[in-house]
Amino acid sequence: DYESKYSTDAEGEGMAPNARVWRVYLDEAGHFDMDMVESIRDTVDIILVFAGLFSAVVSTLVGQASTALRxxxxxxxxxxxxxxxxxxxxxxxxxxxxxxxxxxxxxxxxFIASSADRWVNGLWFVSLTFSLATALLSVLVKQWMQAYISPIFGTPHFQSRVRHFRYVGMQEWHVPLITGMLPILLHLALLLFFAGLIVLLFTL
Structure with missing residues (x-):
């Protein structure tokens, strides 16, 4: 109950730097921001770990498969x-x-590499590129989230303006959209890897 939590503003002070409306806005925005940031962080943390491990595996296999191109x-x-x-x-x-x-x-x-070797290496190189791009974007999203929730000092009015500026900036940079595309990039990397693996198995 914000009416009991914050005292009523004096007459003519409804939009003052320390007015109740700004403090109510900060409370509501704070709850919204924490839920949003925690959700994004949980998603990005899982994707970042998987993308790192997957990139390490694909890098090893690409290093071995690329010898067939020489x-x-x-x-x-x-x-x-x-x-x-x-x-x-x-x-x-x-x-x-x-x-x-x-x-x-x-x-x-x-020397002419076989068609199968070219396909395997092409698919795995693209898969590795998608996986590394996923890891890079995950790190950038984590940095954006850290900057988004960094402390703001000043009057409630100033804090509200800075918070809104950060939120608008995050929307303009399409951070939620990028976060939603990270699993898609990782799925594409997995599909390309398995496609290359199938081609390789048919040549054995």
């Missing part, structure tokens, strides 16, 4: 050694060395 010179070395052994055997047997077929692999052989 030439594997160990295969070239093995092919050249096999050719050398064949030549030595031909020389021992008295066979003409020129009839020994050359290796199909050499340092000048063009």
């Amino acid at each position: 030439p594997d010179y160990s295969h070239v070395t093995a092919a050249l050694i096999s050719e050398l052994i064949t030549i030595q055997r031909a020389m021992v047997a008295g066979t003409v060395v020129g009839v020994v077929p050359p290796s199909m692999l050499n340092l000048d052989s063009p």
Whole structure:
């Protein structure tokens, strides 16, 4: 009951810096802000932890999968050694060395990654990008929330104006919308990761 909690303003002081209307506004806004901030923080904390763990897993797998996009010179070395052994055997047997077929692999052989490898790496790189973007936006939202509820000093009228300025700024920066999109980004990252995993399994 604000009528009993705050004394009635003197005549002509209804909009003064210390008027009851500003103190009532601060009380109501304070309850609203705390509920909103706690809800956003709980959501962001869960998403941030999951996005961090997921990014670590995908980063490890991407590091291994990306090797398929580069030439594997160990295969070239093995092919050249096999050719050398064949030549030595031909020389021992008295066979003409020129009839020994050359290796199909050499340092000048063009390298083209398979379509499956390109798909797997593409899907996982995009998945990792979405996951890292989710983590970055989660950190920014937490910083916005911390700044939003930071203490305000001054008269009730001044505090009310600053609080309203912060609330309008948060709406203009679409913080609630960004918070609502964080799970969607994370779901997209998961779907892309599983799509890449399915492609990889079909190549085994």
